[in-house]
Amino acid sequence: MNKTISKKELQDMGFLPYQAVDIIRQAKYHMVQQGYPYYNNKRLGRVPCHAVENIIGVSFEGGMNG
16 A cells, blocks of 8 residues: 655644645645646645655655555
């Protein structure tokens, strides 16, 4: 099962609310660019952890799962 992350989980990690929203937005954009049109949905608030890891440059070590 793919691991996903939400805005709330990013906030729990210490990101500010706007930063969390922006990270999710960027991750969704990159997923659409990679050929996943499912993420082209403004109501969708969860993205794969690997997409967020690529943006922030830090890997999650088994802590996040969706």
